[in-house]
Amino acid sequence: MLIVYAIAALGLIGLLFGLMLAAAAKVFYVEIDPRVEAVSELVPGANCGACGFAGCMKFSEAVVNGEAEPGDCIPAGEETVAEIARVLGKEVSASGSPIATLFCIGDSYKTADTYIYDGVEDCKVAGEMYGGFKACSYGCLGLGNCVRVCPFDAIEMGAHGLPVVDKVKCTGCGLCASACPRDLIKMLPAGDEGHLVLCASQDRGKTVSRACEVGCIACKACVKACPEEAIEMNDKLAVIDLEKCTDCGECVAKCPPGTIHPRSAIPTAEEAAARAAEKEKESA
Protein backbone atom coordinates (compact mmCIF):
# COMPACT_ATOMS: atom_id res chain seq x y z
CA MET A 1 0.00 0.00 0.00
CA LEU A 2 2.87 2.27 0.91
CA ILE A 3 4.38 2.06 -2.54
CA VAL A 4 1.07 3.03 -4.14
CA TYR A 5 0.93 6.16 -2.03
CA ALA A 6 4.52 6.99 -2.82
CA ILE A 7 4.01 6.55 -6.56
CA ALA A 8 0.75 8.45 -6.49
CA ALA A 9 2.19 11.34 -4.49
CA LEU A 10 5.29 11.64 -6.62
CA GLY A 11 3.31 11.26 -9.83
CA LEU A 12 0.93 13.98 -8.71
CA ILE A 13 3.70 16.39 -7.80
CA GLY A 14 5.45 15.61 -11.07
CA LEU A 15 2.26 16.16 -13.04
CA LEU A 16 1.68 19.45 -11.23
CA PHE A 17 5.13 20.74 -12.02
CA GLY A 18 4.86 19.47 -15.59
CA LEU A 19 1.63 21.34 -16.13
CA MET A 20 3.14 24.43 -14.55
CA LEU A 21 6.12 24.29 -16.89
CA ALA A 22 3.88 23.72 -19.90
CA ALA A 23 1.75 26.68 -18.90
CA ALA A 24 4.81 28.85 -18.31
CA ALA A 25 6.22 27.88 -21.70
CA LYS A 26 2.96 29.08 -23.29
CA VAL A 27 2.49 32.22 -21.21
CA PHE A 28 6.12 33.34 -21.27
CA TYR A 29 6.83 32.29 -24.84
CA VAL A 30 9.59 34.39 -26.39
CA GLU A 31 9.68 34.64 -30.13
CA ILE A 32 13.13 34.10 -31.55
CA ASP A 33 13.70 35.38 -35.03
CA PRO A 34 14.31 32.20 -37.09
CA ARG A 35 16.80 34.18 -39.18
CA VAL A 36 19.01 34.68 -36.10
CA GLU A 37 19.20 30.93 -35.69
CA ALA A 38 19.91 30.41 -39.38
CA VAL A 39 22.74 32.95 -39.33
CA SER A 40 24.24 31.59 -36.11
CA GLU A 41 24.44 28.17 -37.74
CA LEU A 42 26.35 29.61 -40.70
CA VAL A 43 29.01 31.66 -38.90
CA PRO A 44 32.21 29.86 -37.88
CA GLY A 45 31.31 29.87 -34.20
CA ALA A 46 34.80 30.50 -32.87
CA ASN A 47 33.59 33.55 -30.89
CA CYS A 48 36.76 35.36 -31.96
CA GLY A 49 35.17 38.79 -31.59
CA ALA A 50 36.73 40.21 -34.77
CA CYS A 51 33.33 41.65 -35.71
CA GLY A 52 33.29 43.71 -32.51
CA PHE A 53 30.35 41.86 -30.96
CA ALA A 54 30.49 39.61 -27.90
CA GLY A 55 30.43 36.27 -29.66
CA CYS A 56 28.84 34.74 -32.74
CA MET A 57 25.30 34.72 -31.30
CA LYS A 58 25.38 38.47 -30.67
CA PHE A 59 26.76 39.03 -34.15
CA SER A 60 23.93 36.97 -35.65
CA GLU A 61 21.38 39.10 -33.83
CA ALA A 62 23.11 42.29 -34.95
CA VAL A 63 23.18 41.17 -38.58
CA VAL A 64 19.50 40.34 -38.55
CA ASN A 65 18.69 43.67 -36.89
CA GLY A 66 20.70 45.49 -39.53
CA GLU A 67 23.32 46.70 -37.04
CA ALA A 68 26.08 44.78 -38.82
CA GLU A 69 26.86 43.65 -42.36
CA PRO A 70 27.38 39.95 -43.19
CA GLY A 71 30.89 40.86 -44.34
CA ASP A 72 31.75 42.08 -40.84
CA CYS A 73 32.33 38.46 -39.88
CA ILE A 74 35.94 38.35 -40.99
CA PRO A 75 36.73 34.64 -40.52
CA ALA A 76 33.59 33.57 -42.40
CA GLY A 77 35.13 33.72 -45.88
CA GLU A 78 33.38 34.78 -49.06
CA GLU A 79 31.18 31.70 -49.42
CA THR A 80 29.76 31.89 -45.91
CA VAL A 81 29.25 35.64 -46.16
CA ALA A 82 27.31 35.14 -49.39
CA GLU A 83 25.31 32.41 -47.68
CA ILE A 84 24.46 34.71 -44.75
CA ALA A 85 23.50 37.47 -47.15
CA ARG A 86 21.23 35.02 -48.99
CA VAL A 87 19.41 34.22 -45.73
CA LEU A 88 18.82 37.93 -45.18
CA GLY A 89 18.20 38.80 -48.82
CA LYS A 90 21.07 41.29 -48.90
CA GLU A 91 23.82 42.22 -51.31
CA VAL A 92 27.43 41.73 -50.27
CA SER A 93 30.49 43.72 -51.02
CA ALA A 94 33.05 41.02 -51.70
CA SER A 95 36.63 41.23 -50.51
CA GLY A 96 39.08 38.57 -49.41
CA SER A 97 39.93 38.34 -45.75
CA PRO A 98 43.14 40.04 -44.63
CA ILE A 99 46.22 38.04 -43.70
CA ALA A 100 48.34 38.49 -40.60
CA THR A 101 51.95 39.34 -41.46
CA LEU A 102 54.89 39.58 -39.08
CA PHE A 103 57.06 42.66 -39.64
CA CYS A 104 60.30 41.23 -38.24
CA ILE A 105 62.76 38.75 -39.70
CA GLY A 106 65.36 39.06 -36.98
CA ASP A 107 65.35 35.43 -35.88
CA SER A 108 67.63 33.97 -33.23
CA TYR A 109 70.51 33.63 -35.75
CA LYS A 110 70.33 37.18 -37.05
CA THR A 111 69.60 39.20 -33.94
CA ALA A 112 71.77 39.00 -30.85
CA ASP A 113 70.47 38.38 -27.33
CA THR A 114 71.60 40.74 -24.57
CA TYR A 115 70.86 38.42 -21.66
CA ILE A 116 69.38 34.99 -20.98
CA TYR A 117 65.69 35.31 -20.25
CA ASP A 118 64.35 32.62 -17.95
CA GLY A 119 60.98 34.06 -16.94
CA VAL A 120 57.33 33.59 -17.85
CA GLU A 121 56.63 32.59 -21.46
CA ASP A 122 54.96 35.88 -22.32
CA CYS A 123 56.16 38.54 -24.76
CA LYS A 124 54.65 41.36 -22.72
CA VAL A 125 56.37 40.32 -19.51
CA ALA A 126 59.69 39.69 -21.25
CA GLY A 127 59.50 43.00 -23.09
CA GLU A 128 59.26 44.89 -19.81
CA MET A 129 62.50 43.42 -18.45
CA TYR A 130 65.15 45.98 -19.48
CA GLY A 131 63.48 46.39 -22.87
CA GLY A 132 63.49 42.68 -23.65
CA PHE A 133 66.29 40.15 -24.06
CA LYS A 134 66.79 40.91 -27.74
CA ALA A 135 69.39 43.46 -28.78
CA CYS A 136 66.70 45.12 -30.89
CA SER A 137 64.04 46.71 -28.72
CA TYR A 138 61.52 46.63 -31.58
CA GLY A 139 62.01 43.02 -32.68
CA CYS A 140 59.90 39.93 -32.16
CA LEU A 141 60.68 38.20 -28.85
CA GLY A 142 59.24 34.93 -30.09
CA LEU A 143 57.51 33.87 -26.87
CA GLY A 144 54.30 33.24 -28.75
CA ASN A 145 51.54 35.51 -27.41
CA CYS A 146 50.18 35.51 -30.97
CA VAL A 147 50.39 31.71 -31.20
CA ARG A 148 48.38 31.25 -28.03
CA VAL A 149 45.68 33.75 -28.92
CA CYS A 150 44.94 32.42 -32.43
CA PRO A 151 41.62 30.54 -32.32
CA PHE A 152 42.25 28.90 -35.71
CA ASP A 153 45.70 27.36 -35.08
CA ALA A 154 47.00 29.46 -37.94
CA ILE A 155 50.19 30.62 -36.20
CA GLU A 156 52.94 28.37 -34.96
CA MET A 157 56.35 29.11 -33.50
CA GLY A 158 59.00 28.46 -36.11
CA ALA A 159 62.21 26.60 -35.28
CA HIS A 160 64.15 29.85 -35.64
CA GLY A 161 62.27 31.66 -32.86
CA LEU A 162 59.81 33.66 -34.93
CA PRO A 163 56.10 32.87 -35.35
CA VAL A 164 54.99 31.67 -38.77
CA VAL A 165 51.52 32.44 -40.13
CA ASP A 166 49.75 29.76 -42.13
CA LYS A 167 48.27 31.87 -44.93
CA VAL A 168 45.62 29.26 -45.70
CA LYS A 169 44.38 28.88 -42.13
CA CYS A 170 44.55 32.61 -41.30
CA THR A 171 41.05 34.07 -41.35
CA GLY A 172 42.10 37.65 -40.75
CA CYS A 173 40.38 38.04 -37.39
CA GLY A 174 43.25 40.21 -36.15
CA LEU A 175 43.46 38.81 -32.62
CA CYS A 176 47.20 38.21 -33.02
CA ALA A 177 47.77 41.79 -34.13
CA SER A 178 46.25 43.10 -30.92
CA ALA A 179 47.98 40.43 -28.81
CA CYS A 180 51.48 41.46 -29.95
CA PRO A 181 52.87 43.91 -27.39
CA ARG A 182 55.28 45.31 -29.98
CA ASP A 183 52.68 45.73 -32.74
CA LEU A 184 54.74 43.61 -35.13
CA ILE A 185 51.80 41.85 -36.74
CA LYS A 186 49.86 43.82 -39.31
CA MET A 187 46.75 42.77 -41.15
CA LEU A 188 47.44 43.06 -44.89
CA PRO A 189 44.97 42.68 -47.75
CA ALA A 190 44.69 39.17 -49.18
CA GLY A 191 47.06 38.09 -51.92
CA ASP A 192 50.76 37.62 -52.52
CA GLU A 193 51.46 40.78 -54.51
CA GLY A 194 53.88 43.46 -53.43
CA HIS A 195 57.11 43.75 -51.49
CA LEU A 196 57.50 44.56 -47.81
CA VAL A 197 60.17 46.05 -45.55
CA LEU A 198 60.09 43.37 -42.86
CA CYS A 199 61.31 45.48 -39.97
CA ALA A 200 59.70 47.72 -37.39
CA SER A 201 62.80 49.35 -35.86
CA GLN A 202 62.77 53.11 -35.41
CA ASP A 203 66.37 53.09 -34.15
CA ARG A 204 69.22 54.88 -35.89
CA GLY A 205 70.95 52.89 -38.61
CA LYS A 206 74.05 52.33 -36.53
CA THR A 207 72.10 50.98 -33.57
CA VAL A 208 70.11 48.70 -35.87
CA SER A 209 73.11 47.23 -37.64
CA ARG A 210 74.80 46.52 -34.33
CA ALA A 211 71.73 44.67 -33.01
CA CYS A 212 70.48 42.86 -36.09
CA GLU A 213 71.86 41.60 -39.40
CA VAL A 214 68.65 42.17 -41.31
CA GLY A 215 67.09 45.32 -39.83
CA CYS A 216 66.25 48.45 -41.82
CA ILE A 217 69.13 50.88 -41.37
CA ALA A 218 67.27 53.81 -42.95
CA CYS A 219 69.82 54.23 -45.76
CA LYS A 220 67.10 55.23 -48.24
CA ALA A 221 68.67 53.15 -51.02
CA CYS A 222 65.30 51.56 -51.72
CA VAL A 223 63.54 54.91 -51.84
CA LYS A 224 65.94 56.04 -54.58
CA ALA A 225 65.80 52.71 -56.40
CA CYS A 226 62.03 52.43 -56.66
CA PRO A 227 60.84 53.47 -60.15
CA GLU A 228 57.23 53.77 -58.96
CA GLU A 229 57.99 56.03 -55.98
CA ALA A 230 56.14 53.52 -53.83
CA ILE A 231 58.63 53.64 -50.95
CA GLU A 232 58.63 56.40 -48.34
CA MET A 233 60.57 56.95 -45.16
CA ASN A 234 58.46 56.84 -42.01
CA ASP A 235 60.99 58.45 -39.68
CA LYS A 236 63.81 55.86 -39.61
CA LEU A 237 61.98 53.07 -41.35
CA ALA A 238 61.27 52.50 -45.04
CA VAL A 239 57.62 51.69 -45.80
CA ILE A 240 56.36 50.32 -49.11
CA ASP A 241 52.94 51.35 -50.37
CA LEU A 242 51.41 48.03 -51.46
CA GLU A 243 48.99 49.74 -53.85
CA LYS A 244 51.82 51.36 -55.82
CA CYS A 245 54.25 48.42 -55.69
CA THR A 246 54.57 46.59 -59.01
CA ASP A 247 56.80 43.75 -57.77
CA CYS A 248 59.72 44.90 -59.97
CA GLY A 249 62.23 43.88 -57.29
CA GLU A 250 64.64 46.84 -57.76
CA CYS A 251 64.59 47.61 -54.02
CA VAL A 252 65.47 44.03 -53.03
CA ALA A 253 68.72 44.23 -54.98
CA LYS A 254 69.64 47.61 -53.48
CA CYS A 255 68.83 46.90 -49.82
CA PRO A 256 72.18 46.39 -47.99
CA PRO A 257 70.95 44.29 -45.04
CA GLY A 258 68.34 42.44 -47.09
CA THR A 259 65.30 43.61 -45.18
CA ILE A 260 62.98 43.80 -48.18
CA HIS A 261 61.26 40.65 -49.33
CA PRO A 262 58.45 39.94 -51.77
CA ARG A 263 55.30 38.88 -49.94
CA SER A 264 55.27 35.58 -51.81
CA ALA A 265 58.65 34.74 -50.23
CA ILE A 266 57.46 34.98 -46.64
CA PRO A 267 58.21 31.44 -45.51
CA THR A 268 55.65 28.85 -44.55
CA ALA A 269 56.21 26.80 -41.42
CA GLU A 270 57.97 23.95 -43.33
CA GLU A 271 60.29 26.29 -45.18
CA ALA A 272 61.22 28.10 -42.00
CA ALA A 273 62.01 24.81 -40.26
CA ALA A 274 64.10 23.61 -43.23
CA ARG A 275 66.06 26.85 -43.24
CA ALA A 276 66.73 26.60 -39.51
CA ALA A 277 67.93 23.00 -39.92
CA GLU A 278 70.33 24.11 -42.68
CA LYS A 279 71.79 26.80 -40.42
CA GLU A 280 72.18 24.23 -37.70
CA LYS A 281 74.20 22.03 -40.07
CA GLU A 282 76.39 24.94 -41.15
CA SER A 283 77.30 25.92 -37.63
CA ALA A 284 77.98 22.26 -36.67
Add this chain to the structure above:
Amino acid sequence: METLLSIIFIYIFVENFVLQRFFGICPFLGVSRKMETAVGMSMAVIFVMTLATLVTWLLYTYVLVPFGLTYLQIVTFILVIASLVQLVETVLRKISPTLYQGLGIFLPLITTNCAVLAVTLLAIRQEFSLVESIVFSIAAAIGFALALIIMAGIRERLEMAEIPEVLQGSAVTLITAGILSIAFMGFQGMLTL
Protein backbone atom coordinates in the same frame (compact mmCIF):
# COMPACT_ATOMS: atom_id res chain seq x y z
CA MET B 1 17.86 38.07 15.57
CA GLU B 2 20.91 36.61 17.26
CA THR B 3 20.22 33.19 15.77
CA LEU B 4 19.88 34.71 12.33
CA LEU B 5 23.18 36.55 12.63
CA SER B 6 24.97 33.44 13.83
CA ILE B 7 23.42 31.42 11.00
CA ILE B 8 24.81 33.95 8.55
CA PHE B 9 28.30 33.89 10.05
CA ILE B 10 28.41 30.12 10.51
CA TYR B 11 27.37 29.22 6.97
CA ILE B 12 29.55 31.78 5.26
CA PHE B 13 32.73 31.02 7.20
CA VAL B 14 32.63 28.21 9.80
CA GLU B 15 30.63 25.68 7.82
CA ASN B 16 31.48 27.01 4.36
CA PHE B 17 29.56 24.84 1.92
CA VAL B 18 32.43 24.27 -0.46
CA LEU B 19 35.50 24.38 1.73
CA GLN B 20 34.20 22.70 4.89
CA ARG B 21 31.16 20.67 3.84
CA PHE B 22 32.58 19.82 0.39
CA PHE B 23 29.35 20.40 -1.54
CA GLY B 24 29.39 21.74 -5.07
CA ILE B 25 33.02 20.86 -5.75
CA CYS B 26 32.23 20.34 -9.43
CA PRO B 27 31.31 23.97 -10.26
CA PHE B 28 33.96 25.11 -7.75
CA LEU B 29 36.66 23.54 -9.91
CA GLY B 30 34.84 23.85 -13.22
CA VAL B 31 33.97 27.53 -13.49
CA SER B 32 36.66 29.11 -11.31
CA ARG B 33 39.11 29.62 -14.17
CA LYS B 34 37.95 33.17 -14.86
CA MET B 35 36.64 35.78 -12.44
CA GLU B 36 33.84 36.71 -14.83
CA THR B 37 32.33 33.22 -14.99
CA ALA B 38 32.86 32.70 -11.26
CA VAL B 39 30.81 35.80 -10.47
CA GLY B 40 28.11 34.75 -12.94
CA MET B 41 27.87 31.30 -11.38
CA SER B 42 27.81 32.75 -7.85
CA MET B 43 24.93 35.08 -8.65
CA ALA B 44 22.95 32.24 -10.22
CA VAL B 45 23.56 30.00 -7.18
CA ILE B 46 22.45 32.68 -4.71
CA PHE B 47 19.31 33.17 -6.75
CA VAL B 48 18.40 29.51 -7.16
CA MET B 49 19.34 28.38 -3.63
CA THR B 50 17.09 30.96 -1.99
CA LEU B 51 14.18 30.18 -4.25
CA ALA B 52 14.61 26.41 -3.96
CA THR B 53 14.75 26.52 -0.18
CA LEU B 54 11.60 28.62 0.02
CA VAL B 55 9.63 26.25 -2.20
CA THR B 56 10.93 22.98 -0.72
CA TRP B 57 10.38 24.19 2.84
CA LEU B 58 6.75 25.03 2.07
CA LEU B 59 6.26 21.75 0.21
CA TYR B 60 7.80 19.75 3.04
CA THR B 61 5.86 21.44 5.85
CA TYR B 62 2.47 21.70 4.20
CA VAL B 63 2.40 18.65 1.92
CA LEU B 64 4.89 15.97 2.86
CA VAL B 65 4.49 16.14 6.65
CA PRO B 66 0.65 16.19 6.80
CA PHE B 67 0.44 13.23 4.42
CA GLY B 68 3.22 11.30 6.18
CA LEU B 69 5.37 11.18 3.06
CA THR B 70 8.57 12.57 4.54
CA TYR B 71 10.56 9.58 3.23
CA LEU B 72 10.02 11.00 -0.28
CA GLN B 73 11.97 14.07 0.71
CA ILE B 74 15.03 13.62 -1.51
CA VAL B 75 13.13 12.55 -4.64
CA THR B 76 10.60 15.36 -4.44
CA PHE B 77 13.28 17.94 -3.71
CA ILE B 78 15.25 16.92 -6.79
CA LEU B 79 12.06 17.18 -8.81
CA VAL B 80 11.28 20.59 -7.34
CA ILE B 81 14.76 21.99 -7.98
CA ALA B 82 14.88 20.74 -11.56
CA SER B 83 11.47 22.11 -12.49
CA LEU B 84 12.04 25.30 -10.56
CA VAL B 85 15.23 26.10 -12.45
CA GLN B 86 13.46 25.40 -15.72
CA LEU B 87 10.55 27.60 -14.69
CA VAL B 88 12.79 30.43 -13.59
CA GLU B 89 14.65 30.26 -16.88
CA THR B 90 11.45 30.44 -18.92
CA VAL B 91 10.07 33.33 -16.89
CA LEU B 92 13.33 35.27 -16.78
CA ARG B 93 13.75 35.01 -20.51
CA LYS B 94 10.46 36.82 -21.01
CA ILE B 95 10.48 39.25 -18.10
CA SER B 96 14.13 40.23 -17.75
CA PRO B 97 16.26 39.42 -20.80
CA THR B 98 19.17 41.30 -19.21
CA LEU B 99 19.22 39.08 -16.13
CA TYR B 100 18.70 36.04 -18.37
CA GLN B 101 21.74 37.04 -20.44
CA GLY B 102 23.73 37.70 -17.27
CA LEU B 103 23.05 34.32 -15.68
CA GLY B 104 23.34 32.69 -19.08
CA ILE B 105 24.49 29.09 -19.21
CA PHE B 106 24.89 28.86 -15.41
CA LEU B 107 21.20 28.65 -14.66
CA PRO B 108 20.60 25.23 -16.27
CA LEU B 109 23.95 24.01 -14.91
CA ILE B 110 22.72 24.52 -11.36
CA THR B 111 20.03 21.87 -11.77
CA THR B 112 22.66 19.26 -11.06
CA ASN B 113 24.52 21.22 -8.38
CA CYS B 114 24.49 19.11 -5.21
CA ALA B 115 24.99 22.19 -3.04
CA VAL B 116 21.46 23.29 -3.91
CA LEU B 117 19.98 19.96 -2.90
CA ALA B 118 22.10 20.01 0.26
CA VAL B 119 20.78 23.40 1.32
CA THR B 120 17.17 22.33 1.00
CA LEU B 121 17.75 19.05 2.87
CA LEU B 122 19.83 20.64 5.64
CA ALA B 123 17.23 23.36 6.21
CA ILE B 124 14.76 20.59 7.05
CA ARG B 125 17.17 18.50 9.12
CA GLN B 126 18.26 21.50 11.22
CA GLU B 127 14.56 22.16 11.91
CA PHE B 128 14.85 25.79 10.86
CA SER B 129 11.78 27.99 10.66
CA LEU B 130 10.86 29.49 7.28
CA VAL B 131 12.71 32.76 7.92
CA GLU B 132 15.72 30.90 9.31
CA SER B 133 15.72 28.58 6.30
CA ILE B 134 15.81 31.45 3.87
CA VAL B 135 18.55 33.26 5.76
CA PHE B 136 20.43 29.96 5.95
CA SER B 137 20.16 29.41 2.20
CA ILE B 138 21.33 32.92 1.39
CA ALA B 139 24.28 32.56 3.78
CA ALA B 140 25.21 29.16 2.33
CA ALA B 141 25.05 30.60 -1.19
CA ILE B 142 27.21 33.56 -0.21
CA GLY B 143 29.68 31.11 1.31
CA PHE B 144 29.70 29.24 -2.00
CA ALA B 145 30.20 32.50 -3.88
CA LEU B 146 33.02 33.52 -1.54
CA ALA B 147 34.89 30.26 -2.08
CA LEU B 148 34.37 30.41 -5.84
CA ILE B 149 35.53 34.02 -6.14
CA ILE B 150 38.60 33.50 -3.94
CA MET B 151 39.49 30.46 -6.05
CA ALA B 152 39.01 32.35 -9.32
CA GLY B 153 41.26 35.16 -8.07
CA ILE B 154 43.99 32.70 -7.15
CA ARG B 155 43.70 30.80 -10.41
CA GLU B 156 43.95 33.98 -12.47
CA ARG B 157 47.24 34.70 -10.72
CA LEU B 158 48.42 31.13 -11.13
CA GLU B 159 48.14 31.62 -14.90
CA MET B 160 51.16 33.89 -14.70
CA ALA B 161 53.16 31.71 -12.33
CA GLU B 162 55.73 29.21 -13.42
CA ILE B 163 54.49 25.85 -12.21
CA PRO B 164 56.59 22.67 -12.30
CA GLU B 165 55.45 20.54 -15.21
CA VAL B 166 54.16 17.63 -13.10
CA LEU B 167 51.87 19.96 -11.16
CA GLN B 168 50.39 21.88 -14.08
CA GLY B 169 46.66 21.86 -14.75
CA SER B 170 44.28 20.12 -12.39
CA ALA B 171 47.01 19.04 -9.94
CA VAL B 172 47.82 22.58 -8.87
CA THR B 173 44.12 23.46 -8.81
CA LEU B 174 43.36 20.62 -6.40
CA ILE B 175 46.32 21.52 -4.19
CA THR B 176 45.13 25.14 -4.10
CA ALA B 177 41.63 24.00 -3.16
CA GLY B 178 43.08 21.87 -0.37
CA ILE B 179 45.13 24.72 1.07
CA LEU B 180 42.09 27.01 0.88
CA SER B 181 40.06 24.42 2.76
CA ILE B 182 42.71 24.12 5.46
CA ALA B 183 42.74 27.90 5.78
CA PHE B 184 38.99 27.93 6.32
CA MET B 185 39.39 25.31 9.06
CA GLY B 186 40.74 28.20 11.13
CA PHE B 187 37.12 29.27 11.64
CA GLN B 188 36.23 25.86 13.11
CA GLY B 189 34.63 26.02 16.56
CA MET B 190 34.39 29.81 16.52
CA LEU B 191 30.61 29.71 16.69
CA THR B 192 27.99 26.99 17.00
CA LEU B 193 24.25 27.08 16.80
